[in-house]
Every structure is written in C-alpha cells, then in structure tokens.
Amino acid sequence: KAGVTQTPRYLIKTRGQQVTLSCSPISGHRSVSWYQQTPGQGLQFLFEYFSETQRNKGNFPGRFSGRQFSNSRSEMNVSTLELGDSALYLCASSPGQPSGTQYFGPGTRLTVL
Amino acid sequence: QQPVQSPQAVILREGEDAVINCSSSKALYSVHWYRQKHGEAPVFLMILLKGGEQKGHDKISASFNEKKQQSSLYLTASQLSYSGTYFCGTEGGSEKLVFGKGTKLTVNP
Numbered sequence: 001k002a003g004v005t006q007t008p009r010y011l012i013k014t015r016g017q018q019v020t021l022s023c024s025p026i027s028g029h030r031s032v033s034w035y036q037q038t039p040g041q042g043l044q045f046l047f048e049y050f051s052e053t054q055r056n057k058g059n060f061p062g063r064f065s066g067r068q069f070s071n072s073r074s075e076m077n078v079s080t081l082e083l084g085d086s087a088l089y090l091c092a093s094s095p096g097q098p099s100g101t102q103y104f105g106p107g108t109r110l111t112v113l
Numbered sequence: 114q115q116p117v118q119s120p121q122a123v124i125l126r127e128g129e130d131a132v133i134n135c136s137s138s139k140a141l142y143s144v145h146w147y148r149q150k151h152g153e154a155p156v157f158l159m160i161l162l163k164g165g166e167q168k169g170h171d172k173i174s175a176s177f178n179e180k181k182q183q184s185s186l187y188l189t190a191s192q193l194s195y196s197g198t199y200f201c202g203t204e205g206g207s208e209k210l211v212f213g214k215g216t217k218l219t220v221n222p
Contacts, residue, residue: 004154033209035212043200045211045212103157106153
C-alpha cells in the first residue's frame, strides 16, 4: 500500500497570507490527524477527522481549520499567517479505531516570513 | 495534557543500553512510542494498552505502569540505527493522542 502523502512538501509564505495543505491517507484509512511540529514544543495535535467529521480538536486558534472529503483526503487551512506558524505540519492516518497506530506522512515544511 | 519525557537527550556508544521514561498526570489507557530520524516522519514502534502485556520488538521493549501513569522504553545493546528522537504519545479519557516533547538519542560508534 502506498503511504501517507502530503503536498506541498515545502512552502514559503508571508505574514497575513493564508495557506492550504493537503494530505492523502493510506487507502482504507478513515481517520486523518494533523500535527504541528516545532523544535520547542514537539508534536502538537491540531485536529482529527473521521468520516468527514471533526472528531477531536487540539488547543489551536480558530485560524487553523481543516476538512475531510468523502475519499478521506484531508486539507488543513491556516489563515492570517503569523511568524510563529512556521513549522513542520504532519498528517497521520489510521484505520480509525481507538488507540490505532498513526502512520505519518513526510510533512509540509511551512516558513512564514 | 502533554506527557513528560525524560531524559531530554542521551548519548550512548554502540552496545550500551538506555531507558526513556514517559509520565502523565492523567489516567491513561494507552501509550504509543514513535521514533523520528532527522528529516523524516515519525515511525510507529509499539502501543501499550491498559491491562496489556509488556511489548517488545527486537531489542526495543516497553512497559506500562497503569497505576503510576508511566511508561518506559528500553533499548538494549543499542545500534547506530537507533539514533533519533523518541516520542511517547498518551491517550486518556476523551483526550486524543498527546505527544511528549521527545528524547533525542544519539548512538556513537
């Protein structure tokens, strides 16, 4: 099976702009989770989508949003970018059952100037 | 609530052993362990479930003390390939998987 794919891999934006990141999960996986990784904070959970519904949400401002499509592909959107949003954004998919293994994609490296 | 990992970093020589600890202030029903090499995505190592047995994979094993809300990852006879950052992720109550800040392990020849 193909792994989790994320596009784009690298992105440079300026403050105030918005950005959309895309994630394609492993075939058959219905759960997609998003994480923000920074050197100081480690892996921070953003949100999880399951069957097109947001199932869990982390402690991030409303500028961070996401959605999931019927084919389980997911997008994450960040509006009004701030310098502190510079990070590696990781997407992980799992079949969806509780305590399921998370399979991570390679991530999108976002730099905000 | 984010679990606390210790130590933050450890340097070993090949063949030495290491223990990485993960503790939470909340009651847990599962602990996940992942390893991330520089520039790569985190890779799943193992899950420990409440009431489950100690897990092991090759020379890497882990335990889960439910009463203390603690888990430990044991790396025996470390190899160069073990180098990376190890993350524990915990689940408890309605909280989705929350990761610690990671432990950077360096194995030198």
